[in-house]
Every structure is written in structure tokens, then in C-alpha cells.
Amino acid sequence: MDVKGPQALTCPTFDYARPESFYKDNSTVLSIVRDEIFRNQSAIKLSGAVQVKTDVYDDDPSVEADPEYWESKFKPFHEYLEQTFPKVWKHFKIETANSWGLVITWEGSNSSLKPILLTAHQDVVPTQDSTIKDWTYPPYDGIYDGERLWGRGSADCKNLLIGLLEAAETLFESGFKPKRTIIFGFGFDEEIGGPRGASAIGQLLLQRYGKDSFYAVVDEGGQSLAEENDVLLALPGAGEKGSVDVIIGLNTPGGHSSVPPDHTSIGIISQLVEQFEANPFKSIFTPKNPTFHEYQCIALHSPTLEEDIKIAILSAEYDKHSNEKAIEYLYNKSLLSRYLIGTSQAIDIIHGGAKSNALPEYVEIDVNHRVAIESTVDEIVQRDLKLVSLVAHKFDLGIIYEGDEIKKKTTKGYFTVRKASSLEPAPPTPTSGRAWELFAGNIRHLYEEVAFSASDHPQHGKRIVVAPGIATGNTDTRYYWDLTRNIYRYRPGVSTSVEAHAHGVDENIPFDSHLQVIAFYFEYLQLVDDERDE
Known part of the structure; x- marks a missing residue:
């Protein structure tokens, strides 16, 4: 195959x-994934966590505005964790942090080493009464039915x-004494953006340790295992x-x-909505996107991907x-692959009109990107303003953007445009160097030498x-983001959160994934x- 570029780096x-302990005595890690007693005890712990209801809603108050509300949700969960993990406590x-964010520190013996932060969230999305x-x-x-554990939060992400x-x-009981400080950070409103929980945890850690002070941050995300074109992939979110x-x-x-x-x-x-849907963003396929490297791996290793597509990728x-x-291949392959390589747009909310015999004086749409x-973010908003300008010109309307009049109001009316919330794309995680190599090497070790090591396992060999994934x-x-560049979004397991019905009816986790x-x-x-x- 005649392909340009250094294939060795593709x-x-x-x-x-x-770890050294695996060479000396690997019985503990193997018992985690194989021992029936450990499995059953672990199921009891996760089951109890699911039973404590910690659902959050978009319109929840701040902790300061209604402390009793948050206490009623998370005090029982904190008490459950203390009862279940007495050695940790x-x-x-x-x-x-901010009353209900948990920061748990296992102090290391070598203060010159950067600490590591491992995160998850305590909250879950609500269930709808109509779907019970x-x-x-x-x-x-x-x-727990012996194979899967069922319930809200079992996959997202009380299992983590x-x-x-x-x-x-388990490490503590084995006699492990860390040299590097280990910190666990558990927010309590991730499902509504984390402004109360992880935000407070991040501020606490940044004030205490400073910028770029952590070895790595590991959180949920990525794709645990995915098979594409007969290639078995692990895709930590980079x-x-x-x-x-x-x-x-x-x-x-009105009138x-x-x-x-x-x-x-x-x-x-x-007509503006029609303009949006007639003008989707163009897809972009560059090495800045981890998806670029994911598909280069697929192209290099797949025995079934068409040869011309391999060469193109x-x-x-x-x-x-x-x-x-x-781009054409990824755009047509699936909605997921399409939007991994471009900006999406969705008209999610529309409001307008109050009465059948009164002309609507104000209507509004919410466009999510x-x-x-x-x-x-600015590039996206500027493109949206161009579409608004086309319609405004057609109907002789003004435009006010973020309070500034950028096109004069007329007697026929005017548009208002504003950002309700925004987040820039995350800084890229380095996917070369020792920290990434260790993380990736441990993934291979976990699956190939521990989880799939038994000769009768269907994935053995x-x-x-x-x-890297996105x-x-x-x-x-x-x-x-300010704590380190090494941010790995990855939760191991044989099932992705989508397959486990996270956020949906019948959320569950194959218990092998939890182990x-x-x-x-x-x-x-x-x-x-x-x-x-x-």
C-alpha cells in the first residue's frame, strides 16, 4: 500500500x-476479576450506592439558597460511603468543597512528586415517573442478578x-503505602454542568497546589472498548x-x-430555522482531533476496511x-462519526405566541452547538450572526447582539442574539510521552493479561x-484544566455507557465491567x- 507519511508514528x-507487584504476586488483582466472594461483596457495595437517591435537576437552587435541599440528597450518601469504606474514612x-463535594486525600510519602487526581460524580439524572x-x-x-447490576447510576457513574x-x-489492605499523593474528587452536580461541585473542588485544589501541579487527572468518559472494522479499540478521551x-x-x-x-x-x-438546517457546518479532519488518530489506527490494523478508504485515511x-x-466516509458512516469531526447544530427549544387571535410579539429559539x-465559540456565534443577518436584511429587521445594536432597529422589529452558556474545546491531552504510555500500557495489561487472561474467556488472545478518542x-x-495537561477521560469495562442505557430506562452495568x-x-x-x- 503506497501511503505518504511516517507510518511508524501513525x-x-x-x-x-x-506494576512490580504483578511480577511478585498477582493473586490480588486476579481475585478482583475472578473471585466469587470478592464479586458478591463488591455487588453489595454498588447496590447500596444505587439505592441512595441522588438525582439532580437543571433548575436546582444553589447550595447557599437552599442548604437543606442538598443535605437531604447527599448527607445519606456520604453516610453510606463512610459506613461502606471505614478504612478510607x-x-x-x-x-x-461547597458542603457536598468530596475531596479524599491519601497522603504520599514523597512531597516532591506531583499528586494524582481521580474523579467521579455522586449525582445521577432523574427518572421519569411515566417510565417506571x-x-x-x-x-x-x-x-444484582449475578451478571448485571441494575439501577440509576449503576453505569453513570456510581460504579466508577x-x-x-x-x-x-484493597490497596490499603494489601499494605500499599503511596509515595505519590492520591486524591479523589467527587462532585455532586455533574449532570447539570458541575457549577456547585467540581467547580468548588477545582478551586480548592488549584489554591492548595497551584497551576500545572498534578501528574494527571482521570475522569469518566471515552470508550472503554469498541470494535470497529474488526479492530478492538480502547479509546481514552484525549x-x-x-x-x-x-x-x-x-x-x-403585535396586533x-x-x-x-x-x-x-x-x-x-x-425561515431562520430553515436557514440553519440548510447550512450545516463543514466537517474537518485534522490531527488536532483525537478522532483523526483513532481512524488512522483503524486503517492501519483493520483486515476488512476497504483499501481505498485505508489509503485515504x-x-x-x-x-x-x-x-x-x-471526510466523506466518516460523514456517511454514522451520525456519531459525522459529529466527531465537526461542529453540530440543533434547534432544541422554540417559544412563541400566547393566544390564537393575537399576533405573537416575541418568539425565541435555542440553538445548541x-x-x-x-x-x-466565537467562530460559531459569528456564523450564526451571518444567518440572522440574511433574514434580518430580507425582512428589514434590526439586530442586537449581547446588548449592542449591530443593525439598527426598525419599525418592523429586531432580533436579539445572546450566548446562554459556552465552553471552549478542551486543551488537548498529550498522547506521547511516558504518562500516556503508562496509561495506555495499563489498559492493555488490564484487558489482555488480567480480565481476558483465562483461556476460556471469549476475548482471550x-x-x-x-x-486517543474524543x-x-x-x-x-x-x-x-489548570491542574495538568494530562487529562484522561476513561472508564474501563466491557460495556460502554450507551450500551448500558446510561440516562435511560433499564440503566445497568455488566458486573465484569465494574470489577x-x-x-x-x-x-x-x-x-x-x-x-x-x-
């Missing part, structure tokens, strides 16, 4: 990364929170798209509907025609290709403990 292979430092009848088991019963604490307590909600309002004169103008405000804004960085062909890695949603890591979380961190925390900072 998809580097990572050696297994094993006795021997580690337990702090709170559709659940196999009640959503807060935490039923409980798994981290199980790994820590980036996140940005996001912005653009609120566009239209003010027009009686018996004498309507040619176009009411609803009709005009409908592998040559996309250097050849315009190949880049266009790779997930911003491509290569773009910025399969090779895992570790490549998180499809945003996580609490937005509040930890793999514990095993992964049991090994990884030992690995990074022996590393000097880069």
Missing part, C-alpha cells in the same frame, strides 16, 4: 505496563466512584468538543390576528483529495489497540507511584 504500539483525609413501569427492576433497588474507593481500600447555546429572539409589533402581516414573527423565525494529513474522501476541536459530552474535567474498574486502578495507582514526574 498508530504507535504500547507495551504492557505492569479512618486513614485518609476527608474534606468537603418500563424498567426491568425498580430504578433505585440496585438489583465505588470502584475507585474499592481499589483504594479531548472534548466545546459547547454553546445561542438564544435568538425576535421582537415584532389582532384578523389583520396579519404577510409574515408573523413565527413565520420569520421559521492514512494520507489525509498530506493530500487534499484523500482528506476529502476520508457542540464545537469542533479545531474551532472556537485478542490484542487491544489503544488510541468525549462526545462534557465532563467535570472542565474545572481541572475491571477496580482492577485497573489497583494496578495503575501502583504504576504511577514508581514514576518520576516528567
Whole structure:
């Protein structure tokens, strides 16, 4: 295959990364994934966590405005964690940020080493009363059937929170004494953006340790295992798209509907919606996006991907025609692959009109964008303003953007445009260097040498290709960007959160996935403990 570019760097292979304890005595990590007694005890812990209802809502008050509200939700959960992990509560430092964010510190013996931060969130999305009848088991019963554990939060992400604490307590019981300080940060409103929980935790840690002071931050996200074109991939999230909600309002004169103008405000804004949907953002396929490297790995290793697509993907960085062909392939492959390589737009909310015989004086739409890695929030908003300007010119309307009149109001009315919320694309995580190699090597070690090591396992003998991925949603890591560049969004397990019905009816976790979380961190925390900072 005649392909331009240094193939040796296209998809580097990572050696297994094993802690010293694995060579001396691997019985503990193997018992985590194989021992029936450990499995059943672990199921009891996760089941109990699911049974404590910690749902949050978009319109929840601040902690200061209604402290009793938050206490009623999270005090029982904190009490459950203390009861379930008594050694952690006795021997580690337990702090709170903004009352209900948990910061748990396992002090290391070498203060010259940067600490590591491992995160998860305590909150869950609500369940709708109308769907309760559709659940196999009640959503807060935490039923374990021997293969799966069912209930809200079982997959997103009480399994990660409980798994981290199980790994820590298992390490403590094995006699492990860290040189590198280990910190657990558990926010309590990630599902509504984290402004109360992870935000306070990030501020606390930044004030205490300073900027760029952490070895790494590890949070939920990424794709645990994904099979694409017969390649078994692990895809730690090495980036996140940005996001912005653009609120566009239209003010027009009112009046009686018996004498309507040619176009009411609803009709005009409908034409704007049509403009949006007729002008999607162009896809972009560049090495700035972790998805670029993911598909280069697929192209290099797949036995089934068409040869011309392989060549296009592998040559996309250097050849315009190949880049266009790779984009066409990803655009048509699926909605997911389409929007991993470009900015999305969705008209999610529309309001307008109050009465059938009164002309609507104000209508409003909410346009949600997930911003491509290569773009910025301002670029997206400026494009939206161009579409608004086209419609404003057609109907002789003014435009006010963020309070500034950029096109003079007229007697026919005017548009208002503002950002309701925005987040720039995340800083890129380095995918070269020792820290990334250790993380990737531990993933291969976990699956190939621990979880799939039994000869009768259906995945036994399969090779895992570790490549950077991009998180499809945003996580609490937005509040930890200043702590380190090494931010890994990855939760081990044989099932992705989508497959586990996270946020939906019948949320569940294959229990092997939960045990793999514990095993992964049991090994990884030992690995990074022996590393000097880069």
C-alpha cells in the first residue's frame, strides 16, 4: 500500500505496563476479576450506592439558597460511603468543597512528586415517573442478578466512584503505602454542568497546589472498548468538543390576528430555522482531533476496511483529495462519526405566541452547538450572526447582539442574539510521552493479561489497540484544566455507557465491567507511584 507519511508514528504500539507487584504476586488483582466472594461483596457495595437517591435537576437552587435541599440528597450518601469504606474514612483525609463535594486525600510519602487526581460524580439524572413501569427492576433497588447490576447510576457513574474507593481500600489492605499523593474528587452536580461541585473542588485544589501541579487527572468518559472494522479499540478521551447555546429572539409589533402581516414573527423565525438546517457546518479532519488518530489506527490494523478508504485515511494529513474522501466516509458512516469531526447544530427549544387571535410579539429559539476541536465559540456565534443577518436584511429587521445594536432597529422589529452558556474545546491531552504510555500500557495489561487472561474467556488472545478518542459530552474535567495537561477521560469495562442505557430506562452495568474498574486502578495507582514526574 503506497501511503505518504511516517507510518511508524501513525498508530504507535504500547507495551504492557505492569506494576512490580504483578511480577511478585498477582493473586490480588486476579481475585478482583475472578473471585466469587470478592464479586458478591463488591455487588453489595454498588447496590447500596444505587439505592441512595441522588438525582439532580437543571433548575436546582444553589447550595447557599437552599442548604437543606442538598443535605437531604447527599448527607445519606456520604453516610453510606463512610459506613461502606471505614478504612478510607479512618486513614485518609476527608474534606468537603461547597458542603457536598468530596475531596479524599491519601497522603504520599514523597512531597516532591506531583499528586494524582481521580474523579467521579455522586449525582445521577432523574427518572421519569411515566417510565417506571418500563424498567426491568425498580430504578433505585440496585438489583444484582449475578451478571448485571441494575439501577440509576449503576453505569453513570456510581460504579466508577465505588470502584475507585474499592481499589483504594484493597490497596490499603494489601499494605500499599503511596509515595505519590492520591486524591479523589467527587462532585455532586455533574449532570447539570458541575457549577456547585467540581467547580468548588477545582478551586480548592488549584489554591492548595497551584497551576500545572498534578501528574494527571482521570475522569469518566471515552470508550472503554469498541470494535470497529474488526479492530478492538480502547479509546481514552484525549479531548472534548466545546459547547454553546445561542438564544435568538425576535421582537415584532403585535396586533389582532384578523389583520396579519404577510409574515408573523413565527413565520420569520421559521425561515431562520430553515436557514440553519440548510447550512450545516463543514466537517474537518485534522490531527488536532483525537478522532483523526483513532481512524488512522483503524486503517492501519483493520483486515476488512476497504483499501481505498485505508489509503485515504492514512494520507489525509498530506493530500487534499484523500482528506476529502476520508471526510466523506466518516460523514456517511454514522451520525456519531459525522459529529466527531465537526461542529453540530440543533434547534432544541422554540417559544412563541400566547393566544390564537393575537399576533405573537416575541418568539425565541435555542440553538445548541457542540464545537469542533479545531474551532472556537466565537467562530460559531459569528456564523450564526451571518444567518440572522440574511433574514434580518430580507425582512428589514434590526439586530442586537449581547446588548449592542449591530443593525439598527426598525419599525418592523429586531432580533436579539445572546450566548446562554459556552465552553471552549478542551486543551488537548498529550498522547506521547511516558504518562500516556503508562496509561495506555495499563489498559492493555488490564484487558489482555488480567480480565481476558483465562483461556476460556471469549476475548482471550485478542490484542487491544489503544488510541486517543474524543468525549462526545462534557465532563467535570472542565474545572481541572489548570491542574495538568494530562487529562484522561476513561472508564474501563466491557460495556460502554450507551450500551448500558446510561440516562435511560433499564440503566445497568455488566458486573465484569465494574470489577475491571477496580482492577485497573489497583494496578495503575501502583504504576504511577514508581514514576518520576516528567
